[in-house]
Amino acid sequence: MKGSEIIIESLKAAGVDTIFGLPGGMVIPLYDALYDSDLRHILVRHEQGAAHMADGYARATGRTGVCVATSGPGATNLVTGIANAYMDSTPMIAITGQARSDLIGTDAFQEADITGITEPIVKHSYLIKRTEDIPRVFKEAFYIASTGRPGPVVIDIPSDMQLEDIGYKPAGRLNLPGYKPTLKGNMKQIRSAATAIAAAERPVIYAGGGVITAGAEKELLALAKLMKIPVTTTLMGLGAFPENNDLSLGMLGMHGTGYANYAVTHCDLLLGVGARFDDRVTGKIATFARGAKKIHIDMDPAEISKNVPIDIPIVGDARDVLGGIVAELRKLKRRPKQTAAWMDQVIAWKQKHPLHYKDFKGSIMPQYVIEEINRISKSDAILCTDVGQHQMWSCLFYTHIKPRHFISSGGLGTMGFGFPAAIGAKVGRPDKIVIDIAGDGSFQMNIQELATAVCYDIPVVVCILNNGFLGMVRQWQELFWNKRYSDTVISCQPDFAAVAEAYGALGMTITDKKDVSDAIRTAIKARRPAVLDFHVRAEENVFPMVPAGKSIDEMIGGHRT
Amino acid sequence: MKHTLSVLVENKPGVLARIAGLFSRRGFNIDSLAVGITEDPDVSRMTITVDAAEHPIEQVTKQLHKLINVIKITDLDPERTVARELSLVKVSTDAKTRGEVMQIAEIFRARILDVGKKSLTIEVTGTTGKIEALEQLLRPHGVVEIVRTGRVAIERGGK
Known part of the structure; x- marks a missing residue:
């Protein structure tokens, strides 16, 4: 059996049925073996797309995503996608071809040290x-990628190894x-945590993507309900706790809700789970949950x-540990402290500082588009995003209720991630409506994957919140750089609907608020790839906002004070 | 404060690059590094000296632990550790000064490895302090070249 066939066998042994990639000289043997195999291969138009598709597939399904590229430029085109998966802890295998083993180190044609890079x-x-x-390498790679804190694993295979x-x-x-x-x-730490939780008067749970990775949403809900603890999530944690529950505070941090940020600032106990106290969450470190005991x-x-x-560290799987804490709390004889007064305070913050935006007559508000998508999909779509203002509006104005239904580039902040990730998600979950919220800037970073979506008939709905700007940077320039809009104005723009049609997708341009819902419904019903170009209010800002380096309770805009 | 980390790693290609890369990208500084195989040919030991003034040693060891090829890390307790370095020093000498340099070497129980017309090469083994003391004394004679290994260290046996 040839090495290339052994690769296919090893992929099958790992339970893989779909891979994303693009052939090239140093993976011809592998693609030759693929030709006879029953593995589904999705041919992309750029390798970065393959990496993000594998990432989106993995996040939507919980299985390990696989992408393939040739040596040299094929491999380096995967790099952004690998970095993205690393920052957001996605289980992914990236297979790359490599120059013949006797040529490695000689600057051979299309040779790049991808394991080094x-x-x-x-x-x-x-x-x-x-x-x-x-076989051993593939078995190890899948095990490493998918267990513990998941992440990407690269397997670089010289062409002669595929042929032997x-x-x-x-x-x-x-x-x-x-x-x-x-x-x-x-167990001792779990008991200390339970004791601390029972003694807390103003507890808050801060949940991240680790809860979703561990499949711990039931345990999280049980703990929050049992002790009446409000829950805020990070961007990666959206969907880990149902936002239609009264205990939900929505997202915290730089663009978090006012009430989440106030609750975290004033809590006496903060339980962080599967989250990493990232700078976008903490703001100024010194004042972050300053009076709280931290688990x-x-x-x-x-x-x-x-x-x-941290006062009480617990290393372990979120599901196991949260389950353990709930069990301990149920055993406690002493009545826990009541959080009723604290919940009253939280409700008061919610009423006083709700998320809101001003409706401008004659404009489509970007937040409104998200609200309509939320309403029409009954909060049940898989929502993917690129990076920027539209991403933050997707976090804030959509009701996230289920895990693995919000797929966004959190750590790396990769523009161009959303669309290929949505394709990957739809491949993995064909039963779901998959919507990609994009910006007019970021969509163009992987627009070529329209060909992939059309070619394989992967019905993803792209909703561009088109404001003619690189909006998030423009917002910073407006607020902190004297409105000097240096290179954030996208003055030259294609007709996105026409581009979509040219690729064979459904394309629509929406300029009137009254057409928003119909367009969304039509695109979902079309059951083919669609691009909706919503011309939204251009200089709309994402609020609330915590300016860089400030404490998270020092928000500007968007929340009534 | 200096810490000596004794790190057992799988003896596989690329392990040193992973460790060096980790130190540089996390902004940790390596003072010295010595690598060699152990009694088990599949396992190598890296002895890494780091200055923990800027970065908590705990972060360094935790990040090292995340590397798949790292098997075990011990932050050696200086009280319970024997550490040695080796240094080769080439000193300029002539007929007049040779005797004095050789005397210094003898005091430090250093060995003369090579004698040339204009230089003498000395091998010295010991703690960092001893090696530096010898170098200080040799400097006035004109040190041509110094080659030092990193520190290697081993825990003392039970008493």
Whole structure:
């Protein structure tokens, strides 16, 4: 059996049925083996698209996404996608072709040291040097990518290793002496956490993407309900806690809700779970939840006390640990402190500082488009986004109620992520309505994947909130740079609907508020790829906003004070 | 404060690059680094000296632990550790000064490795302090070249 066929067998052994990629010289043998296999291969138009599709597929399904590229430029085109998966802890395998092993190091045609280039942005990587290592490497790679704190793993395979004909021996038992993720939380720590929670008068739970990775949303809901604790989520955590529950505070941080930021600032106990106290969440570190005892549950020990000192650290799987805490709390004899007064305060903040925006007559407000998508999809669509203002409006004005239904580039902030991620999500969850909210700037960064969506008939609905600006940077320029709109005005723009039609997708331009809902409905019903170009109010800002370096309760705009 | 980390790693290609890369991208400084195989040929040991003044040693070790090829990390307790470095020093000498340099070397239990017309090469093993003291004394004679290994360290046996 040839190395290339062993790769296919190894992928199947890992349960893979779909991969995203684009062939090139150094993966011709692999693609030759694919030709005879029953693996589904989605041919992309740019390798970055393949990486984001694998990422979106993984986030929507919880399975490991796989992308393939050739050596050199194919591999380097994956780099942004790999970095994106690394920052957001997505399980992903990136397979790259490499120059023939005897040519490595000679600056051969299309040779790039991809394991070296990606070293800082992978969970692990392999350069295969012996064909017989392929089954073992693939088994390890899938295990590493998908367990513990997930992340991308690169497998670089020289072309001669793909060609060599050897016998196929399935991988033996895993032997990774240096990799043993801690799943079970320490019981003593779990008990201390339960005691601290029971003693708290003003507790807040701050939940991140780790809750979704662990599938811990039931345990989170149980804990919040049992103790009447309000819950705020990070961008990555949206969907981990149902926002239609009274205990939900929505998102916190730089563009968080006023009430989430006030609650975190004034709480006496902060329970962080599967979140990493990122600077977009904490604002000024010194004042972040300054009076609170802090519990931090995380899979990754290196996240604990990295940015904010923690009183009760618990390393482990969020589901196991939260379940353990709930069990301990149920056993407690003493009646826990009542949080009723605190909940009254939280409700008062919600009433006093609700999310809102001013409706300008004659304009389509971008927030309104999101609200309509929310209403029409009954909060049940998988929502993907690019990065910028439209992303923050998607966080704020959509009701996130289910995990794995909001797919957005959180850590790296990759423009151009949303559309290919939506394609990947739709491939993984064909039963769901998948909507990509895009900006007119970011959509153009991977617009070529319209060909992929049309070619494979992947009915994703793209909603462009077109304001003619690189809106988030423009907003910063307006607020902090004296309205000097340096290169954020997109004066030259294609007719997006016409572009969509040219690719064979449905294209619509919407300039009147009264046409918004119909357009969304039509696009969903069309069951083919669609691009809706909403011309929204140009200089609308995302509020509330915590200016860089300020405490998160020092918000400007958008919340009544 | 200086810490000596004794890091057991899988003896595989690219491990040193991963560790060096981790230190540089997280902004940790390596004072010295020594690598060699252990009693188990599949396992190598890296002895890394780091200054923990700027970065908490805990972050360094936790980040190191995340590397798949890192098996075990021990932050060696100086009280319970024997540490050594080796230094090769080429000193300019002539017929007049050779004797004095050799005397200094003898006091430090250093060995003369090579004698040339205009220089003498000395090998010295010991703690960082001892090596630096010797270098200080040799400097007035004109040190042509110094080659130092990183520090290697081992925990003392039980008493």
